[in-house]
Amino acid sequence: MGAYILRRLFLIIPTLIGIMLINFALIQFVPGGPIEQIIAQMEDGSAGATDRFTGGSGDDSVGQSESSEYKGARGLPPELIADLEKQFGFDKPPVERFLTMLWNYARFDFGESYFRSITIIDLILEKMPVSITLGLWSTLLAYLVSIPLGIRKAVKDGSPFDVWTSGIIIAAYAIPGLLFGILLIVLFAGGSYWQIFPLRGLSSEGASNFGIFERIVDYFWHAALPILTSTIAAFATLTLLTKNSFLDEINKQYVMTARAKGLTEFKVFYGHVFRNAMLIVISGFPALFVGIFFGGSLIIEVIFSLDGLGLLGYEAAVNRDYQVFFATLYIFALIGLLIKLLSDLTYIWIDPRIDFGNRET
Numbered sequence: 066m067g068a069y070i071l072r073r074l075f076l077i078i079p080t081l082i083g084i085m086l087i088n089f090a091l092i093q094f095v096p097g098g099p100i101e102q103i104i105a106q107m108e109d110g111s112a113g114a115t116d117r118f119t120g121g122s123g124d125d126s127v128g129q130s131e132s133s134e135y136k137g138a139r140g141l142p143p144e145l146i147a148d149l150e151k152q153f154g155f156d157k158p159p160v161e162r163f164l165t166m167l168w169n170y171a172r173f174d175f176g177e178s179y180f181r182s183i184t185i186i187d188l189i190l191e192k193m194p195v196s197i198t199l200g201l202w203s204t205l206l207a208y209l210v211s212i213p214l215g216i217r218k219a220v221k222d223g224s225p226f227d228v229w230t231s232g233i234i235i236a237a238y239a240i241p242g243l244l245f246g247i248l249l250i251v252l253f254a255g256g257s258y259w260q261i262f263p264l265r266g267l268s269s270e271g272a273s274n275f276g277i278f279e280r281i282v283d284y285f286w287h288a289a290l291p292i293l294t295s296t297i298a299a300f301a302t303l304t305l306l307t308k309n310s311f312l313d314e315i316n317k318q319y320v321m322t323a324r325a326k327g328l329t330e331f332k333v334f335y336g337h338v339f340r341n342a343m344l345i346v347i348s349g350f351p352a353l354f355v356g357i358f359f360g361g362s363l364i365i366e367v368i369f370s371l372d373g374l375g376l377l378g379y380e381a382a383v384n385r386d387y388q389v390f391f392a393t394l395y396i397f398a399l400i401g402l403l404i405k406l407l408s409d410l411t412y413i414w415i416d417p418r419i420d421f422g423n424r425e426t
Contacts, residue, residue: 070406077402082167084398085391089163092387101385166391175392180384185392188377195373198267198288199365203295204353207303212346215307216334222312238301246294246368254290262290265370291369299353303346310342347411 147156157165169176175185183191218227240248251257254264263269267287272280314320315338323333363375374393381389 070410073406073409077399077406080402081395081398085167085170085395086163088391088394089159089166093159095385170392170395175395176388178389179386181386185389188389189374189393189396192372192374192377195267195366195371196375199291199295199371199373202288202292203299206292206296207299207353211300211303212307212343215304215346216311216339218304218308219311219315220334222308234301234304237297240297242294242298243364243368245297246290246365249290249294250368263287267371291365291371294365294368303353307342307346310345311338314338314342344412347408 155162173186177184178188181188214230218230221227249262250264253259253261263286267284268280269283269287272283275283311334320333320338323337328336363379365371366373366376374397377389378393378397380386381393
């Protein structure tokens, strides 16, 4: 098993390099760039724009190739454009910039944002609580509800309970997260009906002066609607996956044999079926967690006025802040790959008969 874990850890390295290389290559063909953003600010007369972007070093820069010919730069001296290219590192060949980026990221040195006077690590840590709230609690809630419900639906397959719960699940899956979030706001956040939950942020003003219990209650009071919104689609998918997995196992020969030996239904389900049926459910955990944590959070953050990693990555792409964009991409990919490894190790914890260490791959 130790050898398998080491192999998987070593495979993370070329996978990360491949992800970064593909995105770095694509960025070279995207129109615009950070220097053009700065030129636009200068020509619009933004106060302090020239002073803000005419110093420093570009040794840790990444991003798009820039040339001396910029749209709208006719009124700016060529020396200023050259200084900007040097500061951001665009005076170097793309291969050198890419290798420098990989070396810095291997040491978790992500540098500073192009347009904010803050290190990227501090910026990510500042946004992390929102994404942790959405990813962790939404995934936990989805599993706590979906697994018992899916098992119950499998046991009661074809019954009225199975039929009406399936209708609710299909309706939940069909509702887009954006629409469901707006519906919750209209109903429970003072949109048109009840003012039960707050609309913005994850804490009330002056929450730092609350006691520990009051802080916890205030936190979940603010997080309730965003968590429900991010859970709705995952809940539907996971429930049906659990039900179908259990139905598939129930019809197998070993279940009939266990029943023939006189075992109770509880022992049959939770002593035999559960261990085998849960493998496919656990295999969906990385995609579910990473999807909620990184991908599905953007719309929810916008709807509920939350400032998390999803919004950070989107703004970095729109504003051509390549330092932030590539740093968040690197961190997201690394976490996703590690969670996938953790999922495989959880297989073994549930079913010790599985031994990845004996595989030849």
